[in-house]
Every structure is written in structure tokens, then in C-alpha cells.
Amino acid sequence: MPDILLRGGRVIDPARNVDAGADVLLQNGKVAAVEARLAPPSGTKVIEVENLWVVPGLIDMHTHLREPGQEYKESIETGTAAAAAGGFTAVCAMPNTVPPNDTRAVTELIVRRAREVGVVRVYPIGCITQGQKGESLAEMGDLQEAGCVAVSDDGKCVMNSEVMRRALEYARGLGLPVIQHAEDTSLSANGPAHEGAATTRIGLRGQPAAAESAMVARDLELVALTGARYHVAHASCAETVRLVREVKRRGLPVTAEVTPHHLMLTDEACVGYDTNTRVHPPLRSQEDVAAMRAALADGTIDAVATDHAPHSPVEKDVEFEQAAPGMIGLETALALCLELVAAGILSPAVLVTRMSAAPAKILGLPGGTLAPGTAADVTVIDPRAAWTCDPSRLRSRSRNTPFAGRAMRGRGVMTIVAGSIVFAEEGRVG
Ligand code: DOR
């Protein structure tokens, strides 16, 4: 792998307060220098990136890679290829695989497969409870030793308060963040959409926003009791934002993420019964979307995470109520978030913070900055590139996106991991 000089781009590295035109030199897999003008040492590959943004590699802290067990939906190979094409240099793999990642053996398998066929870095997340059953705790210490960076029963909520309390206590001792899929299932009752005007009109059973916020409220009581690091997965409603904002003021170790789809779509997207709009938590009201956007801008919501959830036609070409929840997101996340930049809701620096520096910080991962000496994980973005979302051209093995046909502006044009180009748009590198 030759050393690389990215010449003439706009370097946005909010972790170091940098937003300026600069050259970036990558040597031996590391960032060697970021300076206004750098002469390429001999043998260095020079890539002109004028009019492009050069940012620390994007990190998705919530990806379903489906391996082991459901490779007909996605695999570590296809999922990480999709990640690279979407501008991500690292993804965190949620544990609701088959079998679930609740033991060292499964974590080790994921780590090994990622090393063999992974296109970007893969950080496994282990289960909170054995089999995600919500009863007995998984061996978190083992999971951590094998490489898990957090624990979560994502896809399922840890409903039992005593189990959640013990999970938080145990995880606290290990310094592991606990990521909760906050859904009081006695309230949500597997309702396929949001409870509101749209679902009433079209006759779909709804689940109230309180199914999420009531669970977040309970968990925050347990965080106050235990002092553990707690992270809300795919926060989706105004009341969750209010709770997180309040608890952050009190200084509790709480963070939260939002998905691009909860920032861009409302429950109105479900009126055509497109099963690609079925997702958990469901697409919410206009007021909720406005609250999520404001909270992402002001930092109450720390990070954007895709919740990339591939499903095959077997799970999606069925009635709305029967369809598996979830949509793919790795290859559309950046463009959707750039819409918020174009609308003046996020600055470019805040966007990079939410998609790179913040996930790195929450999970204690390397990356999130272009500081010299750190690994050369870099995303090059063309903020003006116009394209249309065509599911047949995505790298993911699954096609379940509600954004098919949407006109997009902006995309990752080059993704570099440890100094190697793992994705480049055609014609970008000689
Ligand atoms: O929509 C969802 N799909 N939400 C989840 O929490 C899990 C995910 C999946 O694994 O398909």
C-alpha cells in the first residue's frame, strides 16, 4: 500500500477544532501530517480532493451484519462493503444474530470473519442477557475480553427491572456501555406503526411514543441508582429527548443516538403500506421528527447511527403487520444527513461530530479524529454530488430501503481504512 497525499481538500476535524483547506498525508497506515501545503515524499500517491471534504472515518455504532446465521440477508463481507460505500470506516455489529452473540465463541467468530473478509473495521456488541431472553445475564467479562465494545439486547428490550439493574451494575464494573432498545413491549404490543393520526386513518395498529419514553424513564432511574454508562439506541420521540436532556443536565453518564430515518421520515411514509417503512421504533409524528432534529443539533442526541437492518423479500413481501421491522441504511445515511446540513440544521462540523467523533467517544473506539499519529481512517465526501437512490445498485445483500428513487445530494467518494483505499467512486483514483 503506497503512502497517500490527499491534496487540496477541506479538512473537517471537529475533535481538534479544524475546518480549513489542508493537505493530509497518510504514511504507513497512519495520519502523518495535516498542513496547509505538503510536498509529497517520493513514492507517495497524490490524490486531488479539491472541493471535497476530508473527514475522520465515519463510524456506525448500530449495524446489523446478520452473520452468523442469516447470511441470506447480509454477511460481514457484504455489510462491510456497504459500509465502505457509504463512507463508514468502522461499524459496530449488533448481537441479534443466529445464534445471538452472547458468548465468547460467537464474538471470536465475528472478529475472525471480519479480519478475513471485512472491508472496514468491525466492533462486536455482545448481548446483555443469554439468548436475549431478558432473564440471565450473559458473561459480559468474557464478551469484553473477546472484543465486544458494549452490550445490548437490541431488537429486544430488557423488560425486567431487576435484570436491568444487575446488568448495569455488572457492566459498570467492566466499564462497558449498556445500549438499550427502549421499548415497553406491554405498551407497544408489537404495533407495526406509530400510534397517531396516520395509522388511525389507514387502519394500522399503532404503538404509542410512550412505549419508548416510559422505558427510558425507568432506565434513567436505574442509571441514577447504579452509575453505569447507558446509551439509548434509536431514540425516536420528543419525550425521550426531554428525558435525556434533563438527565444530562444532572450529569448522569447517558448518551443517545438517532437514525437517519427518524430524522427524515414521519408516520405519513407508512400510508402506502410500503413494508420498507416498517421499523422499530416506528416512524413518528412531525413533532417528534422536529424534536429529534433539534436535539441532534444541540447535542442532546450525541450520535447518528444507521440501525442498518437488512431483510430479504421473504420477510418484506408480505402484509405490513407481518413484515419484519427494519430498513437498510449504510449507503444512504450520509446523504440524508447532508440534507440537514443543506437545510442549515447542522453545520458540517456538527455532522462530522455526530457521525464520527461522538460514536468513537461513546464506545471508547480509536478514530473520530485526523490527529497525526492516529490510524489513517478517512472519509472523502463530495457534498454536491447528485445521485438517485437505486436499490439495485447498493452493495448490501438486501434491498429494503424506503428511499428508493429519492434524489440525493452528497456522498462519500472515497473511504480509507488504515491507509488503504477500501472504496473509491469510479474515476476518483488513477
Ligand atoms: O427495526 C428494527 N430492526 N429494529 C430493531 O431494533 C432490530 C432490527 C433488526 O434486527 O431487524
Ligand code: ZN
Ligand atoms: Zn433496536
